[in-house]
Amino acid sequence: MTFATPSDAVHVRAPGKINVYLGVGGRHDDGYHALATVFQAVSLYEDVIARHADDFSITVSGVDDPDSVPLDDRNLAMRAAKLLATAAEYDGGVALEIRKSVPVAGGMGGGSADAAAALVACDALWGTGFSTARLHELGARLGADVPFALHGGTAVGTGRGDQLNPALARGRFDWLLVPSDDGLSTPLVYARLDALREAEGALADEPAVSLDVPVPVLQALRSGDPVLLSESIYNDLQEAALYERPELETTILRGIHAGALQGIVSGSGPTVALLCPSPEGAQQVQSMLREQGIHSLHVHGPVQGARIIG
Ligand code: ATP
Numbered sequence: 001m002t003f004a005t006p007s008d009a010v011h012v013r014a015p016g017k018i019n020v021y022l023g024v025g026g027r028h029d030d031g032y033h034a035l036a037t038v039f040q041a042v043s044l045y046e047d048v049i050a051r052h053a054d055d056f057s058i059t060v061s062g063v064d065d066p067d068s069v070p071l072d073d074r075n076l077a078m079r080a081a082k083l084l085a086t087a088a089e090y091d092g093g094v095a096l097e098i099r100k101s102v103p104v105a106g107g108m109g110g111g112s113a114d115a116a117a118a119l120v121a122c123d124a125l126w127g128t129g130f131s132t133a134r135l136h137e138l139g140a141r142l143g144a145d146v147p148f149a150l151h152g153g154t155a156v157g158t159g160r161g162d163q164l165n166p167a168l169a170r171g172r173f174d175w176l177l178v179p180s181d182d183g184l185s186t187p188l189v190y191a192r193l194d195a196l197r198e199a200e201g202a203l204a205d206e207p208a209v210s211l212d213v214p215v216p217v218l219q220a221l222r223s224g225d226p227v228l229l230s231e232s233i234y235n236d237l238q239e240a241a242l243y244e245r246p247e248l249e250t251t252i253l254r255g256i257h258a259g260a261l262q263g264i265v266s267g268s269g270p271t272v273a274l275l276c277p278s279p280e281g282a283q284q285v286q287s288m289l290r291e292q293g294i295h296s297l298h299v300h301g302p303v304q305g306a307r308i309i310g
Helices: 076-088 110-126 132-142 146-151 186-199 215-223 226-230 238-244 247-257 279-291
Strands: 009-027 033-053 056-061 093-099 154-159 163-166 173-178 262-265 272-276 297-301
Touching: 009 110, 009 146, 009 186, 009 215, 033 110, 033 146, 033 173, 033 215, 056 076, 076 093, 076 110, 076 132, 093 110, 110 132, 110 146, 132 146, 146 154, 146 163, 173 226, 173 247, 173 279, 186 238, 215 226, 226 272, 238 247, 238 262, 247 262, 247 272, 247 279, 272 279, 279 297
Parallel strands: 056 093
Antiparallel strands: 009 033, 033 093, 033 154, 033 297, 154 163, 173 272, 173 297, 262 272
């Protein structure tokens, strides 16, 4: 394959996500659950800078606990770079610098955003010239949330969450994110959901869950009305996440008491996402929560997927 003239460094920014709706169906043979979800990309970003190198390496900043993010082949960004190199038959390497803002193991797809950013950055750095569709296909091999981090905006995800269809969303939605000090393992939360369903007599492979995104969710997004959206946001994983972290329910209730329209656990948690009526409303809720010692981040969605900066 021929490669275009390379640049010295490529800087890519990719967003974290909230699952505005997350329905979880049966577990597939490969261990994945069938999903029907609506993703929204929010203005909390991962920055990945790719530089030429003979080998593959990663540095990470922006995390409290350096041990929380692996720097080897377990890192999704590293796997993304190597997968692209193999697919493009590129025999050099890359030095990836990751500046994290999305909470680690927070249910906001931070690792997936890093992988998406690494694909776009290495594609540009190496002059690979892969199509968006090809990058999405590689992304889906890395993880179910990676295609959405490439896509951004608001989208319906089915299958494992990786089969995307854009959803119309008007205007902007304001969210307060309440991160937790300790992350939650996504497989643990899914296993808890299976256990809870089994205890209720539902087999893990056959839970009685509809796998369509309810029409009111899509209508609310189209209307741009946060009050309507607050009536239909939902997460099947929430019960399992609350089982593991009961204190998250208090956070949701405090948020609503402070003026949020509704609160939800983001993905597998433990980040709590509070939907607010407006930018000003979000600021008011944020200062009321601050007075109670609850730290939150004000973000909005939808925002673009992985993009080259500068
Ligand atoms: P999910 O996308 O499964 O909901 P999450 O958003 O809850 O995941 P991530 O921050 O993506 O959580 O990371 C989950 C785990 O993946 C981490 O605990 C870490 O061990 C591992 N990991 C691999 N690559 C990365 C990365 N680039 N950034 C953060 N964690 C990573």
